[in-house]
Amino acid sequence: MLKASELRNLTVDELEEKLKGLKKDLMQHRFQAKTGKLERQSAIKESRRDVARILTTINQKKKEDKPS
Numbered sequence: 174m175l176k177a178s179e180l181r182n183l184t185v186d187e188l189e190e191k192l193k194g195l196k197k198d199l200m201q202h203r204f205q206a207k208t209g210k211l212e213r214q215s216a217i218k219e220s221r222r223d224v225a226r227i228l229t230t231i232n233q234k235k236k237e238d239k240p241s
Contacts, residue, residue, distance in 0.1 A: 175223045180230040188234075192227045195220055 180188065199220040205211035 174219055175226055177226055177230065180226060183230075185231055185234050188227050188231050192224065192231070195224050195227065199224065 175191075180191075183191070199217065202211060202217045202220055206214070206217060211217075
C-alpha cells in the first residue's frame with residue numbers, strides 16, 4: 174500500500190511511471206482472479222486504491238502548477 178505523503182514527494186513523471194506499473198499489476202490480479210489463481214482477494218482492492226491515490230496526487234500537482 175502506498176502512502177499519500179510518499180507520493181507527494183515524487184514528480185509527475187515518476188507518478189505516471191508508478192501508475193503504469195500498478196495498472197499492469199491490477200490487470201494481472203484480475204486475470205488471476207478469473208482463473209482462480211489469485212491468493213489474496215484483497216490485492217485487487219489494494220491495487221485499485223493505489224491507482225486512485227496516484228491519480229489524485231497527479232491531479233493535485235497539475236492543479237498547483239497551473240497559473241490562475
